Amino acid sequence: MSDRIPTVPTPEEAEALLRNAGHRLTPQRLLLLDLLRTHKTFLDAEQIYELALKHEGDTSLATVYRSLQLFVELGLVEARYLDPEHKREYYRITGGLEYHYLTCRGCGKMVPVDPEIIQEAALSWAREHGITLLTAHACYTGYCPECTRRREKNRSSRSS
Amino acid sequence: MSDRIPTVPTPEEAEALLRNAGHRLTPQRLLLLDLLRTHKTFLDAEQIYELALKHEGDTSLATVYRSLQLFVELGLVEARYLDPEHKREYYRITGGLEYHYLTCRGCGKMVPVDPEIIQEAALSWAREHGITLLTAHACYTGYCPECTRRREKNRSSRSS
DNA sequence: ATGGATGCAAATGATTTGCAAAAGG
DNA sequence: CCTTTTGCAAATCATTTGCATCCAT
Numbered sequence: 001m002s003d004r005i006p007t008v009p010t011p012e013e014a015e016a017l018l019r020n021a022g023h024r025l026t027p028q029r030l031l032l033l034d035l036l037r038t039h040k041t042f043l044d045a046e047q048i049y050e051l052a053l054k055h056e057g058d059t060s061l062a063t064v065y066r067s068l069q070l071f072v073e074l075g076l077v078e079a080r081y082l083d084p085e086h087k088r089e090y091y092r093i094t095g096g097l098e099y100h101y102l103t104c105r106g107c108g109k110m111v112p113v114d115p116e117i118i119q120e121a122a123l124s125w126a127r128e129h130g131i132t133l134l135t136a137h138a139c140y141t142g143y144c145p146e147c148t149r150r151r152e153k154n155r156s157s158r159s160s
Numbered sequence: 161m162s163d164r165i166p167t168v169p170t171p172e173e174a175e176a177l178l179r180n181a182g183h184r185l186t187p188q189r190l191l192l193l194d195l196l197r198t199h200k201t202f203l204d205a206e207q208i209y210e211l212a213l214k215h216e217g218d219t220s221l222a223t224v225y226r227s228l229q230l231f232v233e234l235g236l237v238e239a240r241y242l243d244p245e246h247k248r249e250y251y252r253i254t255g256g257l258e259y260h261y262l263t264c265r266g267c268g269k270m271v272p273v274d275p276e277i278i279q280e281a282a283l284s285w286a287r288e289h290g291i292t293l294l295t296a297h298a299c300y301t302g303y304c305p306e307c308t309r310r311r312e313k314n315r316s317s318r319s320s
Numbered sequence: 321a322t323g324g325a326t327g328c329a330a331a332t333g334a335t336t337t338g339c340a341a342a343a344g345g
Numbered sequence: 346c347c348t349t350t351t352g353c354a355a356a357t358c359a360t361t362t363g364c365a366t367c368c369a370t
Binding site for chain 1: 241246249280281290309
């Protein structure tokens with residue numbers, strides 16, 4: 001991510017990366033990589049596990065966690081805490097756009113934040129300081145446009 | 161946080177807020193608020209609990225968690241997952257600058273990110289979209305300046 | 321053959337919760 | 346008084362880990 005968005009690893013690249021780092025190409029790992037490459041959106045470990053079960057997968061949740069951890073270390077997979085409660089971690093194959101969300105305190109909705117502004121600001125800052133940015137994740141809370149409007153109206157009917 | 165940094169609540173403001181929302185001014189809550197107002201930096205629940213014990217505090221960890229949750233709902237306290245592992249949550253009194261950190265994948269150091277750039281980008285984006293921003297938190301990982309330089313040197317001695 | 325990988329079940333660790341006792345308004 | 350709050354201990358829940366077995370290489 002020196003300046004451009006990283007690319008999605010091809011199956012060959014992924015396998016080479018595993019190999020070169022001295023890891024084995026087990027059917028479980030290959031299936032997981034395949035599922036992640038197909039299903040580009042963020043998924044949590046449980047969802048990935050259930051996907052694997054549906055696709056002939058002979059695996060366990062522990063293996064899913066261990067594999068995801070390995071993939072993240074190798075840079076094949078990105079992990080994020082996407083919900084504001086940060087209860088569980090979400091994973092996806094490397095190479096997508098960086099997403100940012102605002103969680104509305106009024107209605108609970110998650111509003112996607114235009115990533116370009118934040119990404120550009122972060123990247124130019126990093127460039128100026130000789131920093132290599134690998135991942136950037138932001139969490140916002142506040143009030144979405146509708147709730148902001150509603151609150152502004154209510155401001156006329158003061159309380160205390 | 162319409163445009164300016166929010167202010168630290170005074171003891172009176174905090175007590176009024178609790179009162180008006182129908183909550184009781186128990187010694188445990190008052191002590192916690194006091195500790196947080198004094199100790200402006202981010203602390204985790206355990207640290208806050210131990211601080212309370214040191215200061216004559218007759219309380220429990222459960223009460224600390226419950227109070228912190230209440231304070232956050234009332235906007236008196238801000239909660240953040242500051243470390244990239246997101247193991248535990250950190251709390252501080254509302255009103256400080258928003259901090260952002262980059263965690264170096266090389267040496268593990270946490271480099272503070274100049275908050276102004278991100279904050280300005282986020283604020284102007286929010287303003288344009290009629291959004292009220294209450295909190296903004298970002299997590300970065302990458303390589304700090306030293307590790308970036310070291311890696312750039314090593315790039316001459318190619319591997320695969 | 322053999323060290324890394326798996327599956328299972330048990331462990332972990334931060335946070336939450338049920339409930340009876342205590343205490344704020 | 347009466348409802349909220351507390352303290353304790355037990356419960357949660359995502360994730361990790363020990364260990365015996367299995368299997369890529």
